[in-house]
Amino acid sequence: MYRAFKRLPAALLLLLALQGCTGISYYAQSLDGHVKLLAARQNVETLIADPSQPRDLRAAMVAARDIRRYASDELALPDNDSYRAYVDTHRDYVTVAVFAAPEFSLAAQSWCFPVFGCVPYRGYFSEKAAVKFAAETREQGLDVYVTGITAYSTLGWFSDPLLNTMFTEDETYLAGPVFHELAHQRFYVRNDTAFNEAFAVAVETAGVRKWLTDRNDAAGLKRYEAGRRRQAEFVALLGEARKELAAVYDGPGGDAQKRAAKADVFERLRARYRHMRDGRWGGYSGYDAWFDGPINNAKLAASGFYNDLVPDFERLFAACSGSYPEFYAAVERLGALDRERRHAALKAVNSCD
Numbered sequence: 001m002y003r004a005f006k007r008l009p010a011a012l013l014l015l016l017a018l019q020g021c022t023g024i025s026y027y028a029q030s031l032d033g034h035v036k037l038l039a040a041r042q043n044v045e046t047l048i049a050d051p052s053q054p055r056d057l058r059a060a061m062v063a064a065r066d067i068r069r070y071a072s073d074e075l076a077l078p079d080n081d082s083y084r085a086y087v088d089t090h091r092d093y094v095t096v097a098v099f100a101a102p103e104f105s106l107a108a109q110s111w112c113f114p115v116f117g118c119v120p121y122r123g124y125f126s127e128k129a130a131v132k133f134a135a136e137t138r139e140q141g142l143d144v145y146v147t148g149i150t151a152y153s154t155l156g157w158f159s160d161p162l163l164n165t166m167f168t169e170d171e172t173y174l175a176g177p178v179f180h181e182l183a184h185q186r187f188y189v190r191n192d193t194a195f196n197e198a199f200a201v202a203v204e205t206a207g208v209r210k211w212l213t214d215r216n217d218a219a220g221l222k223r224y225e226a227g228r229r230r231q232a233e234f235v236a237l238l239g240e241a242r243k244e245l246a247a248v249y250d251g252p253g254g255d256a257q258k259r260a261a262k263a264d265v266f267e268r269l270r271a272r273y274r275h276m277r278d279g280r281w282g283g284y285s286g287y288d289a290w291f292d293g294p295i296n297n298a299k300l301a302a303s304g305f306y307n308d309l310v311p312d313f314e315r316l317f318a319a320c321s322g323s324y325p326e327f328y329a330a331v332e333r334l335g336a337l338d339r340e341r342r343h344a345a346l347k348a349v350n351s352c353d
Contacts, residue, residue: 026122026129033095033125034158041085041161044068060167060174061086067175067211074214075207076324077182081159088164093148096130097121100142101297104249104258106242108301109142116155117190120305123149143296151177156185172208172220179207186328189335195342198309199331205310206317233276234287235307241269242300266295312346320352327352 047053047061064083072079099121100109108120124130134144150165166177183203188196205228212221248261273291277284293299313331320326330352334342 029126040087078185085161087161095123095149099145099298143298145298153181153184180204202313238303
């Protein structure tokens with residue numbers, strides 16, 4: 001299953017209440033949802049030691065405890081209280097994110113908040129509120145993409161809990177979001193979601209590979225690498241479609257012509273996916289849900305934030321000889337640059353210095 005949009009940094013903070021230009025109802029639902037999560041936390045060690053707890057839950061907590069320790073001991077990620085408690089949300093997702101983009105542009109709409117800066121989405125604990133906002137945004141003529149989110153980070157401002165939504169698959173899937181969200185706590189730069197997300201994805205993937213290798217889980221590593229290859233091919237498909245759309249939007253013709261050409265791009269994208277799924281992937285259907293839903297500019301724009309810069313971060317990590325402290329130091333130096341210079345320097349990086 002495609003999960004690149006399932007984890008977002010900082011869906012909310014109590015500090016959001018400082019922002020006056022967004023409706024108070026938005027902050028009310030954010031504050032209410034987050035406070036309820038904090039109140040429902042159960043200590044992982046306590047759950048493990050409690051014989052009255054279900055065996056599967058206790059086993060999952062043992063795995064989560066070991067992964068959390070590994071994150072700090074081996075990946076130099078923050079050693080704090082985050083992901084040392086557990087919450088069952090009784091839902092399939094913890095928040096709902098809304099992305100938006102103009103009908104004839106792949107430039108995503110941004111919303112700005114204190115501390116985190118401007119981000120290309122709005123996060124809601126209330127699905128009803130998210131759907132309402134999405135409808136209002138569509139009425140403005142924008143393409144809208146709404147998706148459930150299984151994990152988020154408050155960047156260390158609070159002790160973020162493990163969530164039941166992070167335990168839907170095997171231990172490898174659990175390790176991914178823990179490493180990813182702690183990476184956001186390790187480094188975050190305002191107003192640059194593409195940089196932040198690609199950095200976290202790079203930490204996540206390198207971390208999972210190291211974790212599986214250190215566990216001598218050759219079979220698990222083989223499955224993980226196969227999944228990463230599929231995701232890279234999926235991302236390449238989306239990138240091809242985005243290039244085609246950019247040519248349509250920048251080219252001649254009126255709105256009706258561009259609207260028809262846009263629809264053609266989406267149909268070609270679906271056809272290419274089916275060809276790849278049924279051919280090279282041997283029928284693997286993990287991405288079907290993404291294609292079964294509507295495709296629009298907002299959905300495609302979101303993919304870029306989570307994928308475009310990942311190869312550059314992976315190249316930087318290799319240049320740092322796989323040393324996490326050196327890699328983090330190099331990322332911090334890049335983060336000190338302005339956005340344009342930061343991206344240019346990352347694209348051109350060939351050393352850890």
